[in-house]
Amino acid sequence: MNKQETKNRIDKLKIEINHHRYLYHVLDKQEISDEALDSLKHELYSLEQENPEFITLDSPTQRIGGEPLDKFVKVSHETPMMSMEDAFNYTELADWETRISRILGHEPKDGYFCEMKMDGLAVSLIYEKGILARAVTRGDGQVGEDVTQNIKTIDSIPLNLKTESEKLKITTKNLNLISSRRFEVRGEIYLSKKEFERLNKEQAEKGLPLYANPRNIAAGSIRQLDSKVAASRKLDFNIYEMVSDLGLETHEDNFEFAKMLGFKINPNAKKLVNINQIEELFNSWQKKRAQLPYQVDGVVVKINNLVERIKLGSVGKAYRWEVAYKWPAEQVTTVLKDIIVQVGRTGTLTPVAVLEPVLVAGSVVSRATLHNEDEIHRKDVRIGDTVILQKAGDVIPEVVEPLVRLRPEGAKVWRMPKKCPICNSEVVKKEGEVAYKCSNLKCFSVMRRRIIHFVSKSAFDIEGMGPKIVDQLINVGLIKSAVDIFKITQDDLLPLERFAEKSSENLFESIANHKKISLERFIYALGIRMVGKELADDLAKQFGTLEKFRQASFDDINRMYGVAEKTANELFDWLANKGYQKFIDDLLNCGVKVLKYHSPIKANNLDGKLFVVTGTLPTLTREDAHKMIIQYGGSIGTAITGKTDYLIAGENAGSKLEKARRLNVEIISEDKILGMIK
Numbered sequence: 001m002n003k004q005e006t007k008n009r010i011d012k013l014k015i016e017i018n019h020h021r022y023l024y025h026v027l028d029k030q031e032i033s034d035e036a037l038d039s040l041k042h043e044l045y046s047l048e049q050e051n052p053e054f055i056t057l058d059s060p061t062q063r064i065g066g067e068p069l070d071k072f073v074k075v076s077h078e079t080p081m082m083s084m085e086d087a088f089n090y091t092e093l094a095d096w097e098t099r100i101s102r103i104l105g106h107e108p109k110d111g112y113f114c115e116m117k118m119d120g121l122a123v124s125l126i127y128e129k130g131i132l133a134r135a136v137t138r139g140d141g142q143v144g145e146d147v148t149q150n151i152k153t154i155d156s157i158p159l160n161l162k163t164e165s166e167k168l169k170i171t172t173k174n175l176n177l178i179s180s181r182r183f184e185v186r187g188e189i190y191l192s193k194k195e196f197e198r199l200n201k202e203q204a205e206k207g208l209p210l211y212a213n214p215r216n217i218a219a220g221s222i223r224q225l226d227s228k229v230a231a232s233r234k235l236d237f238n239i240y241e242m243v244s245d246l247g248l249e250t251h252e253d254n255f256e257f258a259k260m261l262g263f264k265i266n267p268n269a270k271k272l273v274n275i276n277q278i279e280e281l282f283n284s285w286q287k288k289r290a291q292l293p294y295q296v297d298g299v300v301v302k303i304n305n306l307v308e309r310i311k312l313g314s315v316g317k318a319y320r321w322e323v324a325y326k327w328p329a330e331q332v333t334t335v336l337k338d339i340i341v342q343v344g345r346t347g348t349l350t351p352v353a354v355l356e357p358v359l360v361a362g363s364v365v366s367r368a369t370l371h372n373e374d375e376i377h378r379k380d381v382r383i384g385d386t387v388i389l390q391k392a393g394d395v396i397p398e399v400v401e402p403l404v405r406l407r408p409e410g411a412k413v414w415r416m417p418k419k420c421p422i423c424n425s426e427v428v429k430k431e432g433e434v435a436y437k438c439s440n441l442k443c444f445s446v447m448r449r450r451i452i453h454f455v456s457k458s459a460f461d462i463e464g465m466g467p468k469i470v471d472q473l474i475n476v477g478l479i480k481s482a483v484d485i486f487k488i489t490q491d492d493l494l495p496l497e498r499f500a501e502k503s504s505e506n507l508f509e510s511i512a513n514h515k516k517i518s519l520e521r522f523i524y525a526l527g528i529r530m531v532g533k534e535l536a537d538d539l540a541k542q543f544g545t546l547e548k549f550r551q552a553s554f555d556d557i558n559r560m561y562g563v564a565e566k567t568a569n570e571l572f573d574w575l576a577n578k579g580y581q582k583f584i585d586d587l588l589n590c591g592v593k594v595l596k597y598h599s600p601i602k603a604n605n606l607d608g609k610l611f612v613v614t615g616t617l618p619t620l621t622r623e624d625a626h627k628m629i630i631q632y633g634g635s636i637g638t639a640i641t642g643k644t645d646y647l648i649a650g651e652n653a654g655s656k657l658e659k660a661r662r663l664n665v666e667i668i669s670e671d672k673i674l675g676m677i678k
């Protein structure tokens, strides 16, 4: 993006984010998920960091929260309710640790306190002389709303504090502070997953729209004028901060103290001594989080020592002493680059979104199904749109909706093509059905068979690409012709079932390593009718190079020994077909390299000689070089020894070259060995 484009993008993002902020904070409505909104904010934040001249005072990154509605009494917070800095990966966490250690001049004395980041609604609770006096929502961080009546309906919030305790840590002085003064704590109101499901079931029975997530219900309940609504929902509360100074040394002490006063604290909160331990905790909860009875989106990491916190202070709207370490979002925004069509086993044509690769729920996604044309029109998804992408658990990634205000000008409504993109047959749609089908009943099976043939042992010989994998790659829309095989990236494979990091790497390498191919294998791989392995060999021998083969005339072919006229006709028709010639061009453009024909005539030029091959040879693959040497009577060694006759060295030859020099083994090039067998 140039400067002007960047500024336009920033302006559009600001309007978009502000729109969602208003809906969410002021009207209690939500059009897109927090995660999707976070993703937009993150993009805006990054663009502004790179182009600070475009930061304006009204940017959503420069403020938090929204204006309270007039229906509740507004209350100023004595201590502002800050927002929290986010860390999305270990590097960002480590950067945070470096920053705070630099300011402190040492590592935190009492380590870190880690708490689950509840997906709920933050409130401030004021106790006067030990009695709950007021509960205030966060609002814009400075001014919130008095929601005391609703808060009182939550059973886990104490209405008066237990000031009778025998625990040693509570000194008389501490207790006096509580019972004589105003005392503030903060925590999160949330709803269990179970209660969320119960309420949604109720909604469904009444024919009402479903709630998007538990946090929405919690927020909606707290901001109801009629407290009966809040009372009917089993809201819960966890304390996360003691705001008033009780004279204790650490946050951990405060937590213990809060527990004794009767507050509910999250049982998974714990003190850790370094960020490696935090990383371990973070990773283990990432795996277990689905089993928790409530929703969490990360781990809040806080400096434990309270004096150090004062020294660290705040920057902008956030405290320096805490950071929200968040798990990968399950909803992100990305750009829809194209819509392609894949054909299924029954001939059904399914549109697939080609996306700007993006990390979602821990994996990179570049494709997502769009189901059918009706669905695309219902969601109004267009090429060029910024879309919300969702990946929940193991479910296939899905395009949720486009962000219409970010749409580029002139983006057209997408239509199913009239001709099948695989076989060019007519596309048909039956009355009353949503799916389009290719009218050619054999469409899918022909494509599938062609691809399986193309990668088979005698053709391109791509390991790790058996029929099951071919089916899978077709089903997710990654390949619809052999050319697509060479366009696959590792990012495409990683999100797929059966493709752990190692196996996707293996397949990717296997494809890359087989781009160089002998002429006879290549001709066989093309899958021309009546051209089996033997004829492919003969053709390679006859024409020598791919260029000559491609330009062969009918007579050239017909003249060949053992080729029937019918076969010659078939082959010539194939070569005369522009589509097939383009297929060859496409393969070459994807980096496929077809080698000149080398005569495999059995000879004994290399009889009794021991060869070692090292490095990358200019034209031969390692495998082909080995085969050739054996064919001519030589043998192959794996290591250089005194018995080695020749080392064939290509580019990037390593230790073997050194050793050959030391042992006076003759070092030769590929040209030399090709000369030796002539």
Ligand SMILES: [Zn+2]
Pocket (backbone or CB within 6 Å): 343, 420, 421, 422, 423, 424, 425, 438, 439, 440, 443, 444
């Ligand atoms: Zn078709």
